[in-house]
Amino acid sequence: MNFPILSSLILLPIIGSLFLFFTKDKEGNNLTAKYVALFTTIVNFLISIYLWIAFEQSTSSFQFIEDRIWIEGFINYKVGIDGISILFVILTTFITPLCVISVNNSVKNRLRDFLIAILIMESFMIGVFCALDLVVFYLFFEAGLIPMFLIIGIWGGTRRVYSAFKFFLYTLLGSVLMLVAIISIYWITGTTDVVKLYEIGIDVKYQNLLWLAFFSSFAVKTPMWPVHTWLPDAHVEAPTAGSVLLAAILLKMAGYGFIRFSLGLFPVASEIFTPLIYVLSVIAIIFTSLIALMQEDMKKLIAYSSVAHMGFVTLGIFTLQQQGIEGSIIQMISHGLVSAALFLTVGVVYDRMHSRLISTYGGLVSIIPKYSILFMIFALASLGLPGTSGFIGEFLILMGAFKDNFLVAVIASLGVILGAAYMLWLYKRVVFGKLINEDLKKIVDLNKSEYFILSCLAAPILFYGFYPDPLINTIEVSVKDLISMHETNLASK
Amino acid sequence: MENLNLILPEIFISISIMFLLILGVFKKDSSKITVNLSLFVILITTIITINETFSVNKETLFNGSVVIDQMSSLMKIITLIGGFLVLVISSTYLKTFKIYNIEYPILILSSILGMMIMISSYDLIVFYMGLELQSLALYVLATYNRDQLKSSEAGLKYFVLSALSSGLLLYGCSLVYGFSGSTNFDIISNQLNSDEYVLTFGIVFILVGLAFKISAVPFHMWAPDVYEGSPTTVTLFFTIVPKIAALTVFIRFLYVPFLNLIDQWQMIIVFLSIASMIFGAVAAIGQTNIKRLIAYSSISHIGYTLAGLATATNEGIQSSIIYISIYVVMNLALFSCLLMLRRKDQYYEDIDDLSGLSKNHPLLSLCLLLILFSLAGIPPLAGFFAKFYVFKAVLEQSMYFLAIVGLLSTVVAAFYYLRIIKIIYFDKEKDKYDTDHSLWLKFSLTLSTILILFYFIFPSPLIEVVSRINII
Numbered sequence: 001m002n003f004p005i006l007s008s009l010i011l012l013p014i015i016g017s018l019f020l021f022f023t024k025d026k027e028g029n030n031l032t033a034k035y036v037a038l039f040t041t042i043v044n045f046l047i048s049i050y051l052w053i054a055f056e057q058s059t060s061s062f063q064f065i066e067d068r069i070w071i072e073g074f075i076n077y078k079v080g081i082d083g084i085s086i087l088f089v090i091l092t093t094f095i096t097p098l099c100v101i102s103v104n105n106s107v108k109n110r111l112r113d114f115l116i117a118i119l120i121m122e123s124f125m126i127g128v129f130c131a132l133d134l135v136v137f138y139l140f141f142e143a144g145l146i147p148m149f150l151i152i153g154i155w156g157g158t159r160r161v162y163s164a165f166k167f168f169l170y171t172l173l174g175s176v177l178m179l180v181a182i183i184s185i186y187w188i189t190g191t192t193d194v195v196k197l198y199e200i201g202i203d204v205k206y207q208n209l210l211w212l213a214f215f216s217s218f219a220v221k222t223p224m225w226p227v228h229t230w231l232p233d234a235h236v237e238a239p240t241a242g243s244v245l246l247a248a249i250l251l252k253m254a255g256y257g258f259i260r261f262s263l264g265l266f267p268v269a270s271e272i273f274t275p276l277i278y279v280l281s282v283i284a285i286i287f288t289s290l291i292a293l294m295q296e297d298m299k300k301l302i303a304y305s306s307v308a309h310m311g312f313v314t315l316g317i318f319t320l321q322q323q324g325i326e327g328s329i330i331q332m333i334s335h336g337l338v339s340a341a342l343f344l345t346v347g348v349v350y351d352r353m354h355s356r357l358i359s360t361y362g363g364l365v366s367i368i369p370k371y372s373i374l375f376m377i378f379a380l381a382s383l384g385l386p387g388t389s390g391f392i393g394e395f396l397i398l399m400g401a402f403k404d405n406f407l408v409a410v411i412a413s414l415g416v417i418l419g420a421a422y423m424l425w426l427y428k429r430v431v432f433g434k435l436i437n438e439d440l441k442k443i444v445d446l447n448k449s450e451y452f453i454l455s456c457l458a459a460p461i462l463f464y465g466f467y468p469d470p471l472i473n474t475i476e477v478s479v480k481d482l483i484s485m486h487e488t489n490l491a492s493k
Numbered sequence: 494m495e496n497l498n499l500i501l502p503e504i505f506i507s508i509s510i511m512f513l514l515i516l517g518v519f520k521k522d523s524s525k526i527t528v529n530l531s532l533f534v535i536l537i538t539t540i541i542t543i544n545e546t547f548s549v550n551k552e553t554l555f556n557g558s559v560v561i562d563q564m565s566s567l568m569k570i571i572t573l574i575g576g577f578l579v580l581v582i583s584s585t586y587l588k589t590f591k592i593y594n595i596e597y598p599i600l601i602l603s604s605i606l607g608m609m610i611m612i613s614s615y616d617l618i619v620f621y622m623g624l625e626l627q628s629l630a631l632y633v634l635a636t637y638n639r640d641q642l643k644s645s646e647a648g649l650k651y652f653v654l655s656a657l658s659s660g661l662l663l664y665g666c667s668l669v670y671g672f673s674g675s676t677n678f679d680i681i682s683n684q685l686n687s688d689e690y691v692l693t694f695g696i697v698f699i700l701v702g703l704a705f706k707i708s709a710v711p712f713h714m715w716a717p718d719v720y721e722g723s724p725t726t727v728t729l730f731f732t733i734v735p736k737i738a739a740l741t742v743f744i745r746f747l748y749v750p751f752l753n754l755i756d757q758w759q760m761i762i763v764f765l766s767i768a769s770m771i772f773g774a775v776a777a778i779g780q781t782n783i784k785r786l787i788a789y790s791s792i793s794h795i796g797y798t799l800a801g802l803a804t805a806t807n808e809g810i811q812s813s814i815i816y817i818s819i820y821v822v823m824n825l826a827l828f829s830c831l832l833m834l835r836r837k838d839q840y841y842e843d844i845d846d847l848s849g850l851s852k853n854h855p856l857l858s859l860c861l862l863l864i865l866f867s868l869a870g871i872p873p874l875a876g877f878f879a880k881f882y883v884f885k886a887v888l889e890q891s892m893y894f895l896a897i898v899g900l901l902s903t904v905v906a907a908f909y910y911l912r913i914i915k916i917i918y919f920d921k922e923k924d925k926y927d928t929d930h931s932l933w934l935k936f937s938l939t940l941s942t943i944l945i946l947f948y949f950i951f952p953s954p955l956i957e958v959v960s961r962i963n964i965i
Contacts, residue, residue, distance in 0.1 A: 070952070071953055071956065138872065139877075139949070142877075143872050145871060146866055153918060154919060160919065164911075164919075165908070168911060169907065172903075176903060179900060180884070180893070180896050183896075187891075
């Protein structure tokens with residue numbers, strides 16, 4: 001057996017948080033805690049980069065597999081990654097150190113505890129993307145609720161209690177049905193091992209109900225219309241780093257789950273329920289884009305734009321076309337980077353002005369030009385301008401959608417226009433226009449750490465916008481085999 | 494000659510009780526030594542139980558009226574350990590209220606003896622004897638802080654309602670005896686058949702009596718008042734130890750004498766289970782007193798335990814036993830925290846007293862956080878696995894309705910656990926509490942929290958032990 005690299009990836013942040021736990025909790029700027037957390041997350045990032053280098057792109061089978069008996073004769077602790085999951089793992093390990101760097105501006109009290117929560121969160125998120133056993137997946141998926149609940153509840157804004165409860169209960173309500181489905185799968189097939197389940201398949205007569213149970217969990221987490229209402233609340237109230245984790249990674253768990261489990265395990269049901277997903281996705285795209293147009297609060301606007309973007313993702317996944325699914329994955333990665341960046345840019349001005357209202361701002365370009373340029377890159381990436389990673393994702397999704405269903409694709413394309421409308425309008429109101437608010441004149445441009453974080457995010461957004469090959473090469477074989485497996489399953493049933 | 498070694502634990506504990514009583518009469522100020530000796534007695538009894546009975550597969554004694562099998566020995570051990578820990582962390586509390594007397598350990602010992610007899614009973618009369626022995630001791634324990642009105646009220650309430658349920662139980666037993674002609678479980682099992690309608694009444698009466706003892710809805714009314722009024726350490730005793738014994742008897746009744754009548758009782762158990770899960774979760778939301786809240790939460794936990802029993806499979810029974818074991822650990826941890834909320838010789842038991850605890854007592858709050866999330870059944874804590882095994886067994890029998898209702902009620906239950914966490918972590922802090930807790934209290938909190946937190950790493954041993962229990 002090789003070195004358990006995935007387990008160490010999962011465990012390292014927890015070990016780091018244990019270290020933090022034994023450091024002294026100082027008030028104010030707790031440098032020791034920050035360095036420990038930063039060191040841990042950066043090491044984790046380097047390990048995941050090594051993982052990408054060592055990753056064999058020409059096969060769709062799972063790699064770096066670890067398989068240990070966990071509960072005798074029932075569950076194995078099984079982790080492994082393929083082309084689809086590796087990108088999410090890297091996204092997680094990439095975003096977390098940036099969150100850690102960003103905390104000293106937004107989190108004022110109990111910094112050490114905050115970092116512990118972030119690190120534990122990272123472990124669970126990596127676990128979700130690596131798990132190859134349904135129960136192990138569920139464990140990580142649910143466990144993430146605890147640190148996130150605390151992050152929103154302790155360090156959040158004024159309505160933090162309401163938002164934390166809403167977040168927790170919505171997600172839990174969705175997930176319990178998934179637990180029923182997972183146990184039922186065990187009794188139907190005798191295993192919860194995803195790889196084995198791919199081989200033996202699940203009897204058609206059970207698929208619809210099981211699919212719906214998984215859907216209930218993923219739909220809340222994605223979030224899809226009409227169960228998206230927890231997201232704006234959670235985003236608005238969470239501290240910047242919390243919003244970043246939530247938008248960049250937590251939401252991707254559901255999209256990943258749709259690809260890995262809904263498509264992989266229930267091919268027949270996925271085919272049956274495609275119209276449902278289409279309708280909900282299109283509503284999400286159009287409806288929440290319109291809502292986003294009307295928002296006064298910047299964070300809320302970005303939150304609604306997340307719902308719309310995730311609508312594209314679900315749409316792409318269920319086109320069941322090579323382009324659609326690849327587009328969805330790239331859209332998720334890109335949205336992970338872009339939404340993280342947008343929340344951080346909002347965080348930057350929020351830390352200075354303590355207001356998230358759009359009307360507070362205006363004319364920022366003449367005071368803080370560096371900020372305005374970076375903000376522009378992210379705004380354009382969010383609306384999917386060619387040359388940014390957002391474009392690649394949306395383009396591939398729409399291409400897949402046009403192959404599958406013309407009408408849906410046309411309506412979804414309208415969503416792209418709306419997306420451009422709310423993003424550009426936001427940018428115009430915040431950055432351009434006349435400088436009316438006198439207080440704004442005092443604010444300073446990006447400091448070093450902010451500049452560093454935002455450039456770190458801008459670089460891959462632009463790079464993959466021009467040259468998406470590394471991403472596509474990584475996922476291509478896995479997606480192709482997923483679709484061919486899906487089709488053989490369909491044909492055999 | 495019977496093999497008396499098998500009931501050596503019971504013999505030893507009863508002789509010790511007599512000895513301790515005599516000691517208490519003749520020696521002045523003997524409370525401390527009685528407590529210590531009682532702890533010692535429980536320890537020895539545990540060792541004897543493990544030694545003499547743990548490897549026994551199934552043996553009956555006294556014309557088949559007492560049974561020693563895997564379940565009885567395991568449940569006895571859990572009872573004894575629970576009793577030991579309760580006794581060991583009670584001292585400070587009792588001293589504070591100046592009720593640190595010799596009666597307390599002796600009453601606990603006698604109720605434990607009653608429970609051990611209940612657990613081993615294989616005959617209606619032996620069962621009733623054990624039940625009454627433990628109940629009488631528990632009535633007195635409930636009123637133990639006799640200078641407080643609430644405690645006396647709790648004891649009286651418990652006595653009246655419990656006597657009523659014992660009456661129902663006895664009436665049910667007599668009906669069953671009337672139809673089967675015997676008090677022995679095995680013979681009853683062979684004699685009973687489902688054609689007799691009046692027999693159903695007998696079963697219902699017995700189940701009602703037992704449901705009362707484990708406080709399942711709709712026979713739960715006594716629990717919140719008694720839990721609130723009794724001294725906290727006694728409440729702790731109530732929430733864990735008698736439940737184990739009553740659950741064992743429940744299993745025994747359902748799966749030995751009434752096994753052939755499964756159609757008659759399965760719906761009743763499913764109803765009790767669903768009602769307890771939902772009611773326990775909903776009613777706890779409005780509570781302000783922690784002990785009352787624990788009462789309702791224990792009602793809903795009993796609902797999950799009953800869900801395992803409703804499956805009529807060995808896996809179901811095993812999952813219930815796993816559930817109750819983990820529940821014991823979680824409750825022990827929760828009460829250890831509760832007993833730490835002491836400031837200047839006064840104990841605090843309102844939820845609002847926890848406000849902002851995380852500022853002044855970060856470690857205690859962290860423990861509470863883990864315990865409460867575990868009680869809510871959030872992975873990867875032990876409470877999740879307890880529910881997981883139960884629902885695994887339930888779904889094996891395709892009882893989807895029970896599973897879905899159960900899991901949805903965990904969401905409701907999560908709400909009130911979250912409320913406490915919110916008060917601990919998000920609200921404004923109050924004055925500091927004392928930190929000079931006894932070593933045992935700290936020990937029991939640490940141990941149980943570690944068990945809760947790290948259970949997921951080694952889940953197999955508990956399953957292995959429990960999987961040897963095959964009743965059907």
